[in-house]
Amino acid sequence: MTALVARLRQLRAQTGQGSLTVAKPAPAISTDVRRLLQRHAQLKQGASSIASRDREVAGTEIAPGLRYTECLFDWLPPPAVVDASFARMEPVHHSRLLHFDAETTGLAGGTGTRAFMIGAADWVDGRFRIRQLTITSMAAETAMLRVFADWLSEDTVLVSYNGKCYDAPLLATRYRLARLANPLLGLGHLDLLHPVRRRWKGSWENCRLATVERQLLGVVREDDLPGSEAPAAWLTYLRGGSAANLRRVAHHNAQDLKSLAGVLLHMAALEAR
């Protein structure tokens, strides 16, 4: 059976129409449109409200629909220059490094997938700084992209986990759709996934960041929202639902950033030894 037939039948079933043998007067509007509208009405009726009172998203609103958080830690004092030879890169001064991780509406790829949160971490005067941008409306995306672009300079070296294949191209698409220049273009990019794979593939059950941080840093996350649930968390909030899970996404994102830095320093140290 073809996809088209399946869809026709599916639509029909959803409108509750059975077989009609009695001739009816000619409809004033096309039957297909009528059917779509009926279904529309039916869905509208059935749509239960998910409105929630818990609408608290962390941070300050720095532009309409764009929230910003920042915190500083005395944590993981970095060496002045990080030995990146494990990633086949030149040594980098720690102040040039920017760890980043985007939370997105899905994995489908293409022009229909977007980032709703961008987290970035760097060392400022020896202290570890985590900044996060979260949009609470679609329209705020452009503002978020602009702010993130301001965090990058010509000599920034990005640090990510699978960012070369995922986060960076996704952001490139978003910048293109927003008609903004892509600020990631041409920057150095240290994607930790590849050196981790080269080194430990086969010795661990997998090379996901959660596995790596447990093996190398002994991090065990509590009450972590799995990354796969992030899209639903944001969508729920966007549709007027609870922000509880969205806050957990932010927490998860912050932990990812810490682990990025931890894994980076760990691998640099291994190399130095």
Place this chain on the structure above:
Amino acid sequence: MNALPDRYAAADELVLRDQRDGRTLAQRLSRRYAARITGAFMVPGREGSFAPLPDDLPPALAQALRSRGIEQLYSHQAQAWAATQAGSHVAVVTPTASGKSLCYTLPVITAAMSQHAKALYLFPTKALAQDQVAELLELNQAGALGVKAFTFDGDTPGDARQAIRLHGDVVVTNPDMLHQAILPHHTKWAQFFENLRYVVIDEVHTYRGVFGSHVANVIRRLKRVCAFYGVTPQFILCSATIGNPQEHAEALIEDVVTAITESGAPSGDKHVLLWNPPVINPELGLRASARSQTNRIARLAIKSGMKTLIFAQSRTMVEVLTKYLKDVFDHDPRKPPRIRAYRGGYLPKERRAAERDMRAGNIDGIVSTSALELGVDIGSLDVVVLNGYPGSIAGTWQRFGRAGRRQQSALGVLVASSDPLDQYLVRHPEFFQEATPEHARIQPDQPLILLDHIRCAAFELPFTGDEIFGNEAATPWLEVLGEEGVLHREGNRWEWIADSYPAIAVSLRSVADGNFLVVDRTSGRQTIIAEVDYSAAAVTLYEGAIHMVQSVPYQVEKLDWEGRKAYVTRTQADYYTDAIDYTKLKVLDCFDTSHAGCGHAHHGEVHVVRRVPGYKKIRFYSHENIGYGPVNLPDQELHTTAVWWQLAQVVLEAAFEERQQALDGFLGAAYALHIVATVAVMAEARDLQKSVGSGDGAWFVSADTLGRGQLRGADGQPTALSADTPFTPTVYLYDAFPGGIGLSEPLFNRREDLVAQSVTLIERCDCRGGCPACVGPVLAADEDAAITPKALALRVLALLVAL
């Protein structure tokens, strides 16, 4: 090899020895077989009409053309150049092998060389795309033009894709790739789109019906994405001959096009013969088979040293005819084969090899299905024989168009089968000569297709405000998608929000769940020897079927329907198999109703179930039926639109003594209506189907082995109606495409004509009791029945004739 009696030896005296051209062969055939030829005409050849290479061509390109032997252009190529340079969208409609591709190659290469402009080519198949790139590369090499052309399709490796996106001046792909891979990732193609100047769409006559309606929507999406990048590309479309090329091109791109319809390419005269096989049983009015005649004509042509192409309607017939010709021409296994079969279902490698052999002139006879109809290049041919009417005037000319050399006359012969439509046309050659070719129709605003593409478009770029998609405001559709949860509305913008990739779920061709693989297990090994479309599987791969590949018979031992595989072994069978199939139909929705005589005519949506309950075994050469076998397969379902006529029970009871008579009358009426309707809307016969059944789907009627209407219940088993069951037989004509392509509405609009013409068709038929040219085949016994099937059909139609 058995020594077969040479049944056609008598014809050998006709073999051409000196003057080997179409005109001479046509003359000899006409003299020898005058009684069989119902129409003979000649399409005069044309002197070439030429124009100099335009002055404004880049000198390097002009030089490359000259080095390839092109010193001047055909007039249509020059016109296309002028029109594209004037900024118009262009549709070029000229015959096969008239140098159509130069019409778009010149502007595209010129723009690439002078402005670094890009071009997107769309071909319906990968094979045509590859041919085109090869041609471009040759021209490019000849002049060192520096234009880069690539194919981009499902076979393009991942690492090559990035390079193609960035560096391709000409990207050659198909609508499916544009729909599923390019548009949903348009940001990766940003540089390409920003510089896109031309969109070339070749073979646009293939974009009709459901496929065409989808493609028109893909073009809407393409334009929408182009607008985002600030470009408005020019379209250059090419088409084989159809009745409404300009209208069709304009419907596809929804813009005004300049149509160029006069070919300047020279061609030899083309002789056409309409051939009706001789009557071999005057008692029953039986004619010799089309196959025997085709075989005879093809044999004569090949023996005369003329390159011959035979078109058959089914894959089985291709194999049967190939076997017969091979028996004559390829009996020495030490010599390279002179005869080849060509059809869908062979592996691509095998088809490419066949094409190469044909181009090289190593093959003298090719037997093909419509697979060769598209622009596949196989070189020049002298004779085309059609074994049966291809179902459309345009299709007939496209096939005849395969024959023809510049200097020499060519011959096309249409051999009528016993199919009533064939008989109707071959007896009315004036219709064939005068009829304009069919119109290509699309319905891009068919709501469900539209919904699919608005969904895909919303993924590509958000909809804003009161955006129009095609001809309609998108808002109602966006609301449906919003309720579905895939779009989110914020202010006046609708944004994609779901974690899914909608284009993957939308198939442009509506050809379902993939092809079947045919696996040969003869020698213990498993070898894939063929592929069969989903739609053809039920009628060709049932267990017990003889499946022929290059005329070697294999028997299907096991069919794994879910796994889409048929396991076969080599066999020595002396028969082939032919599926029996029947349909039942259920009305789902009625759009419109009117009075039709004492009854009613309706137009609406129906659900069709097609079933293959068994098959016949037919012996080679004698073609006698030597047995039956059962088939147990899932039903094929189709949701489509139809027009139907119904008579109330009281009316029927007054007009007929018994229900059986009414059923036989409905079957005959359906048969005649179908013939008339097919010609009236210029549909291909297979696109319009007929059925007789109860209005509520409780039962349907098929002709049994005696030609009588046999009632079957919903389960397909023969049944009878008790006297108190309601009795409302209904004759349906339905669109054989999922969702319909809009045949039924024009039929409904012409409903009174159709009934009146059916009455005329039956009344004027020479037969006594009924025959395949009016109400369908009847038994000898019925010829002299008190009330003939013909009379019964007329009685039903009389009740439906407008008062």
